[in-house]
Amino acid sequence: MSELLFYAMAVIALLGGLGVIFSKSPMGSVLSLLGSFFALAVIYLLAGFHFMAAVQILVYAGAIMVLFLFVIMLLNLGGMGTRFELSAAPLTRARSQIAAAVAAGVGLAGLIAVQRASLPRIAQGGAPERIDDINQIAIALFGRYSLPFQAVSVLLLTTMVAVLVLAKRRTRESGQ
Amino acid sequence: MLPPPSHAWLWWIPLLPLIGSALCGALHLATLSARKRDPQAKGLAGLAPLIACAAMAGALALAVKGFLDLRALDAAARVLNSPAWEWITVGDPRQPWFDVDLRLVLDPLSSTLGLVITGVGLLIHIYASGYMKGDAGYAKFFAYLNLFVFAMLMLVLSSSLLGVFVGWEGVGLCSYLLIGFWYEKGWPAEAAQKAFITNRVGDACFLIGSFLLLRLFGTLDMHEIVARMGSDFRLDAIDENVKLNIALAALFLFGGCCGKSAQMPLFTWLPDAMAGPTPVSALIHAATMVTSGIYLVVRLNPLFASSPAVMTLISGVGVATALIGGSTALVQRDIKKVLAYSTVSQLGYMFLGLGTGAFGAAVFHLVTHAFFKALLFLGAGSVIHGMHEEQDMHKMGGLRKHMPQTFATFLAGAAALSGLPLMSGFFSKDEILAHTFNSGGVYYAFWIVGVLTAAMTAYYTWRMVALTFFGPERFDHHHVHPHESPAVMTVPLMVLAVLSVLGGVLGLPPVFHAAHALNDWLAPVVAPGVAILNQLHPHEHLSHATEWVLLGLGAAVALAFAHTGFRTYAAGPEPDLAIGRGAPGVAAFLGDAWSIDSAYSRVVILPLRVFAFVVRFIVDQVVIDGLVNGAGSLAKNLALRARGMASGQLDAYALWMGGGAAVISLWWMWS
Amino acid sequence: MNVPSEHLFFLSAGLFSLGVLGFLVRRNVIVTLMCVELMLNAANLAFLAASRMHSTPEALDVQGPVFSIFVITVAAAEAAVGLALVIALYRLKQSVESDSASEMKG
């Protein structure tokens, strides 16, 4: 039964992805992306990554997507009826066809890689039910991977500073 | 090789004129600023002729001393050597790869020529001190003249071929400087350049000849080469290849002689060389420089004798040049041009003599020619001096009354040149013709042309005398007042006149049962060549009867054509104008030395000049430079096109990135 | 669920190529950013699928989740900065078209 759920969620995720690309308005894209994230969260759950599913929902869907919503609202270009900035048919222009070819190429590369990577069959007994044990993750995060952890924290700090500098309305020279 | 006793004083013969030249040069430079203010200022420069003549007198004295010393020695060992001076040594001095030691050697040949150079040279220096009186570059002129004599003496005296080449190019340089002496007039500079470059062509051949000799004999010392080809040299003993090399060396050396002695292919510079002052023409283009070619052939007589083909070529070229020179002189209006072409013609005679193996006869004609041709040139100079730079004979006439001494000496010279009986010219020219007649085969044809040219010589000589000194006075009287030249000019004329008349005594034909002084004197020098010639085809002496016939024929031809020449022009230049109207084509053709000179400029100089411009504009600018700049602009264009990629379109960048990622991942997959 | 790992990886590859397609085609910068988010998510999925594959009940492989946490953090940072840029761009050009800002030509 859970396999069926998995495939359903996979389809939803892919449809969400397509929605992001071909939706008429950014608002549409945001919503389809949210859908895709929820599908992925469910897949994580099925795969045994409960903590990751939670994080996915909380951080990704909750924080990042909300941020996108804010920006769209802020710049009030999210309305369903907004000018259809997407050119008539995204795939007509030559460039887009190349892009499609490139995307297909990358995807194909991934599939072939998986195909030839002779992954160990998980036939025997299947994956354990629960993989991301919080303790072990914490131990790893503050033990072996403490350096990347610190690095990421610095990254976040710089991001905040950058965002403040970039997005703050320049009163003095905003005139020119 | 016998250990030569060394005579250091020999070095003084060339060094004296060199010092004279340096002093005169210094005088000229010292008085340069003085003359800048007032061109006529004489000042110290007036001393120049004294210094120059003193140097010449010194050289003459030493030459005479050398001559006397040589006479004291017995015939076979008549050689005086000077200490050698290492000029160039390649490799360590003990056994060098290649070394050149300059050594002066006085032997009968070089002493004869030395005497001619210094003797006639001194007379010309004295003459020039009068002739060049008013000229601004007075001291400079004598500096050049002395430098020329130094170079000529080096050429004649030095034993190494390279020493000869130093003199060879030195005289070329001095003739360049002296022809272009009045350079502000413009065309003398062109004539000087033409002379130098034509000589240079000859010198290039000379160099190739010297390289061949160096390869053949391993040394450049002429006396050693002659010695090695002398005593036991069996012509048939040497193999083909060496014989070919000897012939080539002789040919190229003869090429050098053609350049210097104005023979057939390279004679066009001599008539233009008349642009220089007349004493220059007398000294360089009559008596000395042009004879260096003959000297070289006589010096290396075994080399030339051992290649019969080259000997015949020399005679052929000689007689051809004689014919061209003679025929052109017939129609010349300028008195110096007549004498110039006459010189070309007489030189042709000398080479004709050399070709037949009559080395002594050629030197004899050289000596007598030096006397009478220098006399005629100086005479012409005195006429021009009197006529205030007028050189066109059609504007002269009846000068015998105004210039008696010049007229008398000029007559003597003309008689000698035209070969009137008992004159020096008669004996020397006929000796050559006799030898040509005696050599048989193709030389018969040469003999006929020789006699024809002798006739022409007599004709144009007396045409010149008639036009200049006889007939109506064709110059306008208020501008031109012909006057006799001062003593300092006429005395040398008289001395030369005596020499021209009595010169014949040096080489009386055997018929007169008197010793042929010059041949005996030169016998040891010429022996190796004559020996080889005898090996080739031993020729018997002419019988007395044929000799008398030849002498009579020569005298008759000379007298007849001299008379007709004089008679037609005694009344003035009308016959010239008649020929001009009657056969303008022939007159023009002859007038321009068979239009060889214009042929050269059309066939040789013009294509080379065009080729030079092709090299500059096409080959250099377009092809090579094009490639270089092309490489530069190619890089620039590539860069421009690459810049197009950075179009500022974000998605274009994204595309390139994506494309790159795709390609790499796919390639990674497949590899 | 004993879904074979390949399928997870296929899904991840599919999502990733969709993200690339969207990133290349769309000219709206915000949507492009979203596509980047999508691609990052595909990467997360791959991480976890690998972790799932290598985990055995006794030795749970924890590296997958750890890395995906880092990926999420980076994604957040990236989104934040991206959006800040979008705002600045909008204020300057009144449009979020990526074509509008092409002054930085070579």
Added chain:
Amino acid sequence: MQYELVLLTFLPLLGALAIAFTPKGAERLQRLAALATTLVVAALGVRLFLAYGDSGSDQGRFLFELPWFSLPSSYGADTAVNFKLGLDGVSLLMVTLTAVLMPIVILSTWGHVHKRVKEFMVWMLVMQTGMLGTFLALDLVLFYFFWEISLIPLYFLIGIWGGERRLYATVKFFLYTLAGSLVMMVAIIWILWTRGTSDVFELINILCRAPLTEQLWLFAAFALAFGIKVPLLPFHTWLPDAHTEAPTSGSVVLAGVLLKMGTYGLVRFCIHMLPGAAVEAAPVMMALGAIGILYGALLAWAQDDLKRLIACSSVSHLGYVVLGLFALTPAGINGGMLQMVNHGISTGLLFLLVGMIYERRHSRALDAFGGVAVAMPLFALFWVITTLSSVGLPGLNGFVGEYLVLVGAFQASPLWAIVGLSGVIFGAVYMLMATRRMLFGALDKPENRELTDLNAREIGLMLPLVALVVWLGVSPNTFMAKTQPSIEMVNLRIAEARRAALAGLDAAPAAPASQREESAR
């Protein structure tokens, strides 16, 4: 005294530094400082020249060695690069000429360099250090180091003080020479990597046993770099531009010394170090040299700019040097070495004279002149003497070099000697054409009328060169004797290589230990 060579090489650099600190405006001080430095260097150079070779003085003073740094090599231990300066027969003449020529060049700048004198003097002195270093370096890396050093100053000299198209000319010159030297660097790196030593004398003993193909590749690389510098025929197009646009003193140094770095390199690295390849490539190089002579002469004949004409004549004269060197006969090599010095002096003089008349007449077109000899007799005298020296009149310096080259070339291959000989004729043609159009003829143009003749300074700076012209022409032995032992070494190498080539051996037999060139004799 051990440090004489180092002093000789780096004194100009010190002078340059000293001048750099003088106040900007003090032109007179800068000029005098530069003159003083170059005079001291000249004195040092002459002293070394006189002391060289005569057994009296101890020969240790002609070699200076100091370990510098080391580079990785495939040859076991690292390649020790040491700072080795040495004076031997091959470089003696050129070092002395560089030292003696510089004060004359500096003196000539009084007339034509008036703006930014300070930088000019600094660049000049830096260039002198570069040149002296190049001739003295006996270590491949050090040679390359100085080779590049001497390139940069001239780039600025032409670029700042040049004529109208100076930027085009200087960039072309710089890039052209640089391209060549980069190829040489590859060869040097290969040598360092495979042979493990950068000392020239050791390499001479090692490389002569290298396989022929390797020698040929190295020869090609070196010959390209030096060929561009010489300039050899196809690579000469930068020279006329560089000369026409360079200031007079720049031209004199360029013609006098810089071109000779190419030919010096050919002797030192292409012939002495790679004899096998030299014997193999001799016909090709002789061909290029001989055709270069004719080509340069024709090119010069077609010019109407005086300075460009002399530049093309340099191409022709250096064709002689290459023809002589690659005749590989003792006479040829000696002739080539001598011709390098002769060309330096005679063409240096020609450029000085052109500079002097340019300062007065501000034009270099031949048609602008006519009858200058009337207005400037002294100038005419110097010009004619220099023309005769450059045309190769016996008794002056040009002839001795030319004759030896032609004799050497004739022994090697008569064909190229005769082609080279045509240069004797065409040499006279274009030089006399220029002389006639400039000096002789009527003084018709008004500007030419008030041309002032040479002043004392100008005559003073030319007299030493004219004295050298006559001294070299009359007794070249004093100079050739000194270079003799080293050229003998080169001859031995070539003889060996010829024997090897004849015997079909791939590598020449081991160099006989007896004459390993340990010392710099």
